Amino acid sequence: MPIRLLLILGALSAFGPLAIDFYLPSFPALAQAFSTDVEHVQQSLAVYFIGLAFGQLIYGPLADRYGRRGPLLFGVTLFVLSSLACALAPSLDALIAARLAQALGGCAGMVVSRAVVRDLCEPRDAAKVFSQLMLVMGVAPILAPLAGGLLLQLFGWQSIFYSLTLFSALVGLALYRWLPETLPAGAERLPLRGSLGRYLGLFRDREFLTFALTGGLSISAMFAYVAGSPFVFIELYGVPAEHYGWLFGVNAAGFILSAQVNAWLMRFRGPGFWLRRLSALFLFCALLLLLFAAWRAPLWLLMLPLFLAMGCLGCILPNAAACAMARQGGQAGSASALMGSLQFAVAALASALVGVLHDGSALPMALVIAGCALLAALLAWYSGQVEAR
Template identity: 35%
Template sequence: MIVTSPIAPGDSLSRREKLVYILLLGALTALGPFTIDLYLPAFPALEESFDVSAAAIQLTLTGTTVGFGLGQLLVGPFSDKVGRRLPLILATAVHIGSSLGAALATDIGMLSLFRVLMGIGAAGGGVVAMAMVRDLFHGYSMVRMFSRMSLVNGLAPILAPVIGSQLLLAFPWPGIFFFLAAYGLLVILASIFFIRETLPAEQRGKSTVTVRQRYKTVLTDRIFVGMVLVGSLNFGGLFAYLSASTFLFQNVYGFSPQEYGILFGINSLGIVAGVQISSRLIRRVAPQWIVAGATAFMLFIALLIVVLDLFHVGLWGILIPLWFYICATGFMFPCVQVLSLANHGAQAGTAASLLGASQFMMAGIVPPVVGWLGVSSAVPMGAVMAVCITGAIAALWLVVRPRSVPSIH
């Protein structure tokens, strides 16, 4: 299948203007991953500082992801009503204030509260950037823009743990949150001086369509609902890794925070590789079939991790299949985005917010489950991955039904 694209507003942009949008929108979406990943190397330090269990620290990750999901539900419809820039600036201001609050937290309760607020604030960048791409591009042009943005925001999960581990060498853990506040300030400045409004003026403030009607439009679309389920369960499997890996590799296998940061960066290259390969493959293979292949492969790999660990194959028996699992999650991302947003240009912010919120709600559920199962081996992590991806396979074939998905135009 060859994907064609109609004329879209973004098609008239020069190469230089497109490059500016790729860099800026990629940096906006990177705020979320930085907010989540930057403090992962500090988990053991936080555990010691507050004298709490590993599960309690994992709950701060849950709070962040839940906040991220709630924030997207607020920012998305608001951006469909008033435009993209104002919600982005307001949400990022919340992120800056809560980052400073987290840096000054004196107990785990305060930290958890400010982590929720940080998630709400960080939601602005991700949902607005996705909606802006949908405002400007259609069809394969939209796929190409998402993939190029991923080259920028894909650096976040690679660099964040490395930066976080290096910050821990120079500062105690609050330095990580001061860094995040500074990043948020840069996002606001970029929004004010470099990003123009992409939602047409006639669609801002004058629409008689209510938030409820926008939600009804997207939630009655079977393909959208199915892809939301697929995307959220894919995210759940990824967060099983994120929440378990810092304890598994540092506490069980004796990695230092710096070694863990390097390992995390190498694994994150798998996501970048998967996104780029998938984005090019979409030109000739329908995205729903890429998802079908990726989910089957991921289920095999997740079960392989469990089996190899049960037979005590050792560290490499976890690291190698884990990298390929993470790479396969990257294959999923552009396909889920395109299939979810393709038919909802008029409700781009609402659709993007529901997609993002569902993913981070699932990401909020998974870490406590992994913490409850324990992280003394890779078996709980692999088992949760397998359960999540089995659910994604069921949603794809029972709800989306790949053969019924129309071509992208």
């Protein structure tokens, strides 16, 4: 795949995660600005997950009916405008509403980029491309909290959303100029009125659903970490907000590195083989994290299983996506949308559960991560039984 196209797809895929990671260091500042607490500010994160979950269901059928470019351009435009609205929000309620609109715009790139990869690649090649996209996307978790902490310190929390506005506008321009329509000219344009039936059919597809939920539970563990880490790092362990990004970036670096290792592993065995084995390793790391959190271990010791767990996810997520999309060529947009919606619906519950279980320790974050890892490992094992039938 050409590097320019890969960069555009990576940037589009990064809209959702970037809009999360960039503003994480600002949670305490937002709580102070709106005279509330961090737990209420976390609602803006949970609402964003909900928008990502349900918005994707809209873009999937649109991409199968009208092609890839139109829905993408609409979504990027909405993301630009809602990012500006976040910067100008006069209250927490207004910020939450703007974050919902931001999610509805950002999820277009997440849905359609997967459909574009499916348009252009076979399953094993798709796993490699998804791993390469993780490299592009992975720069966001490393740089975003660092840049967010710096902008917060120098210019205030509004500057974070102004930066998102500028970034998304530039990506939209690149999309308009350089991303071609990838839905084949002779492909059947599926009518919108059959969208519900296609979604129901995908729900009955045991293989698709198993792989989609394996990826969904894995990404839920990641976002439980995203939701809980500002409190754990900044408030519990006393890490300065402007340094939070360094810790976050270490784990993101592990995610990026393992994704590139995953692309290399595709030379030897297919994505399903590695998915099952790395899900088991992910469960081991998550249980180790839970043990250290219950022990109230020092931060450096807590970081070790976190780093290894995030590294496992760099392999699990592209493999789960490639397996889920492998047989969905005629309805790639709808399959991508349903997969993303399932993933972020579970992620919304996981991130909200971290807040509900909040007890002033790292245990709630670790407990949710371990629970997601256990269910993902069971589903990954079950996927082998489904494939064998």
